[in-house]
Amino acid sequence: MTTPLSPLLNHRAVLAAAELRAPLAPGVPSAQPRLLSSARRAWRALAPRLVSWPFPLLVLLLWYLGCRFEWIAPQVLPSPATVWATLVDMFRSGDIWLHLQVSLVRVFAGFALGLAAGGALGIAMGLSPTFKDYVYPLFKAFSQVPVLGWLPLLMLLVGIDETLKIVLIAKAALVPVALNTYKGIQGVPTRYIEVARVLRFTRWQLLTKVVLPAAFAPIWNGVRYGFTHAWLALVVVELLASSEGIGYLIVYGRQLFQLDVVLAAVVVVGAVGFALDKALALIEVRLTRWRRAGF
Amino acid sequence: MEMERSMASNSTGTLEIRHLNKQYEVEGAPLKVLSDIKLRIAPGEFVSIVGSSGCGKSTLLRLIVGLEEDYQGELLLDGQRIAGTSLERGIVFQEHRLFPWLTVEDNIGLGLLNAPLTEGQKRFAVRDHIALVGLRGFEKALPHQLSGGMAQRVAIARALVNRPEILLLDEPFGALDAITRAHLQQELQRIWQAEGITTILVTHDVEEAVFLGDKVVVMAPRPGRIRRVLPVPLAHPRQRASLEFAAIKADVMSEFGSDAATDPAPQPALAAA
Amino acid sequence: MARPAPLAQRVPRPLRGWVLPLGLLLVWWTAFHFGWSTSPLLVSPTAVWERALRYTASGELREALGASLWRNLAGFAIGATGGLLFGAALGFSRRFERVVGPSFHTLKQISLFAWIPLISVWFGLGDAAKVAFLSLAAFFPVVLNTFEGIRSVPRELIEVARVLRLTRWQVLSRVALPSAAPSIFAGIHLALVYAWLATLGAEYLLVAGKGIGNTLIDGREHLQMDLVIFGVIVVGAVGFTLNWLATQIENRLLAWRGSTVAQF
Numbered sequence: 161m162t163t164p165l166s167p168l169l170n171h172r173a174v175l176a177a178a179e180l181r182a183p184l185a186p187g188v189p190s191a192q193p194r195l196l197s198s199a200r201r202a203w204r205a206l207a208p209r210l211v212s213w214p215f216p217l218l219v220l221l222l223w224y225l226g227c228r229f230e231w232i233a234p235q236v237l238p239s240p241a242t243v244w245a246t247l248v249d250m251f252r253s254g255d256i257w258l259h260l261q262v263s264l265v266r267v268f269a270g271f272a273l274g275l276a277a278g279g280a281l282g283i284a285m286g287l288s289p290t291f292k293d294y295v296y297p298l299f300k301a302f303s304q305v306p307v308l309g310w311l312p313l314l315m316l317l318v319g320i321d322e323t324l325k326i327v328l329i330a331k332a333a334l335v336p337v338a339l340n341t342y343k344g345i346q347g348v349p350t351r352y353i354e355v356a357r358v359l360r361f362t363r364w365q366l367l368t369k370v371v372l373p374a375a376f377a378p379i380w381n382g383v384r385y386g387f388t389h390a391w392l393a394l395v396v397v398e399l400l401a402s403s404e405g406i407g408y409l410i411v412y413g414r415q416l417f418q419l420d421v422v423l424a425a426v427v428v429v430g431a432v433g434f435a436l437d438k439a440l441a442l443i444e445v446r447l448t449r450w451r452r453a454g455f
Numbered sequence: 456m457e458m459e460r461s462m463a464s465n466s467t468g469t470l471e472i473r474h475l476n477k478q479y480e481v482e483g484a485p486l487k488v489l490s491d492i493k494l495r496i497a498p499g500e501f502v503s504i505v506g507s508s509g510c511g512k513s514t515l516l517r518l519i520v521g522l523e524e525d526y527q528g529e530l531l532l533d534g535q536r537i538a539g540t541s542l543e544r545g546i547v548f549q550e551h552r553l554f555p556w557l558t559v560e561d562n563i564g565l566g567l568l569n570a571p572l573t574e575g576q577k578r579f580a581v582r583d584h585i586a587l588v589g590l591r592g593f594e595k596a597l598p599h600q601l602s603g604g605m606a607q608r609v610a611i612a613r614a615l616v617n618r619p620e621i622l623l624l625d626e627p628f629g630a631l632d633a634i635t636r637a638h639l640q641q642e643l644q645r646i647w648q649a650e651g652i653t654t655i656l657v658t659h660d661v662e663e664a665v666f667l668g669d670k671v672v673v674m675a676p677r678p679g680r681i682r683r684v685l686p687v688p689l690a691h692p693r694q695r696a697s698l699e700f701a702a703i704k705a706d707v708m709s710e711f712g713s714d715a716a717t718d719p720a721p722q723p724a725l726a727a728a
Numbered sequence: 729m730a731r732p733a734p735l736a737q738r739v740p741r742p743l744r745g746w747v748l749p750l751g752l753l754l755v756w757w758t759a760f761h762f763g764w765s766t767s768p769l770l771v772s773p774t775a776v777w778e779r780a781l782r783y784t785a786s787g788e789l790r791e792a793l794g795a796s797l798w799r800n801l802a803g804f805a806i807g808a809t810g811g812l813l814f815g816a817a818l819g820f821s822r823r824f825e826r827v828v829g830p831s832f833h834t835l836k837q838i839s840l841f842a843w844i845p846l847i848s849v850w851f852g853l854g855d856a857a858k859v860a861f862l863s864l865a866a867f868f869p870v871v872l873n874t875f876e877g878i879r880s881v882p883r884e885l886i887e888v889a890r891v892l893r894l895t896r897w898q899v900l901s902r903v904a905l906p907s908a909a910p911s912i913f914a915g916i917h918l919a920l921v922y923a924w925l926a927t928l929g930a931e932y933l934l935v936a937g938k939g940i941g942n943t944l945i946d947g948r949e950h951l952q953m954d955l956v957i958f959g960v961i962v963v964g965a966v967g968f969t970l971n972w973l974a975t976q977i978e979n980r981l982l983a984w985r986g987s988t989v990a991q992f
Binding site: 423 | 838845956964
Binding site: 554 | 891
């Protein structure tokens, strides 16, 4: 059964005649240079790395010149040399370690608490639809209030000592961990669960051998996200209500208009935050490699 | 040679491949993917290319459509050297590659985006091609609402809406179930007969190759080369159960019986019948 | 012989979500009514309700919430627009990404609120500083998701565009952007969440001016638990509304996704 087609202009011929459009990918010449000198090959490998330096170095240079020629007042922006000196000084005098230690202990304690609570909540909601029916709406309502919304309330209830900070950090981590764990468990394909039923796994075996490994990726995502929030909460609470910790250092420098201290502390916050997140990423690689080797 | 070339350029949809070679560089050493391919495809012909994996058949198709551009030798469509993609050459991939955010008619219409036609003419062409592939009524459907077979039909319509000189299909039905595949093979044959367009089909399914092609080109791997070209002088519509069909199919299959790896030297490709 | 279902499962499904909140409310009211605690912090639920009415009637709610919301939206708009442009530039131009990318990724590591003291030096403590901070909060997630979305455009669809001879601009607008749309929207949604979080933080740390965060701080300083609880509810309600709006818009514009992951 053939369908008659309308006689259209051979529009492609028209196009070909008026071909002005440049091809999207330039054609590679059919004769390629045979041998690149080793120098050229080395340059090709290095260039992408090197090309990322000019921009920050330029900014650094402008910053330095700006302070040198006093285009910017030293209270607004101290010279990079001063910031560097302050950083070095902080490390040499050992001051920074004290503050770092306080901050790290806080964030780890809070994060561990939030992780445990969030994980338990997420697993319970994921495994038991009844539990989820009762708890999820309230949980969702609570999670609508950002961490900082709870701060004044918590301040009234527990004061401004360590408990406040740890509870706040825990809350910050709890919501993403619980949500992602719940969603991750929900997303485990039913076919795996059915295999476990046929093989008569106990509830515990089902959880540890089927559900958790299968849901690992979203759960770990939740863990990383939870840590980012925990770190965020730590910095805020130290900016607001603390007498030690790297967040406190920032405020301290600010009060005394010593911006070099502020900038140095900001650098430390960034570096530590980065290192911890990278550590989490590495752990993920470790755990999944082990799992993949098992297959 | 001159007369041959001028004759070829008068008839639309003639593909000439002469001494086509292609190689990749893998860790400094050259890897030959296609070796001295020679083939001539007449206008309106349907050519099936069969071969196991690694014989370069997909690479050959990508060179013809212009997605790969680095080659040695001659690759001519109507006497013009092929360089880059062109609306004169349409392709259907193994995945339907429809844009998920466009409806069926918008997906097909994408082929006409830069065509110097009025809106009305474009709409007409799209509607015509939807009818051609048997999807009337599905104009406003989104790709996620279509089955695999239907999506592939939309892809065929998109490739044809530009009235190309030559239609290329790279294992178009490989991802479909057997029943849909058989159905779409019939459809493709019907469409080809309606359009009369030069068509090259790459497949690893020998039965599909014999069912659809006027000739079957058998390729061997490492390096990719043409082993043999078999004509299929059967009338359309073809009967899969007929004796002649079975004989030709067996003939093609025999090419795969002898292990290609033990082949001492590439055989000279036979001239097209 | 069927056993009677456990109590927990006998409650009909749509009602289950109400059990805990209503239960907690009941415990709270009972605690106040029977004086389980003598702390001035224990206020009755009715006190919160009365405060809510008073605060709304006096126009204070409108003032505070209005100020917070307009700053939130202004910062979000600036940050999201900037983020889209910057993220698109990073996605489309490999050169740009190589030159500026690493610097951006380094700055992104710095926890958001650490920027506030610097911003307070450069912009003061008023609205300008807050909006600047909020723009920053919205900027980062939008850049990252836009960049990711554009880089993840499937090569298979780009090849179709090459075969169909689409111009460079058509590839950008008709292939790359729609393909990146889900990721971009995810970034914008995230930016909304972060912006609201940052709005509160900005009001705590840059104390000049009015806002719902300032209301909460005031309540805390004057030990007015009812005001604080009311404020928390308001903050949660706004958060919920913003979330809901974002999801509605997303679902409307990305309806083509269907229920399964997009396949081509």
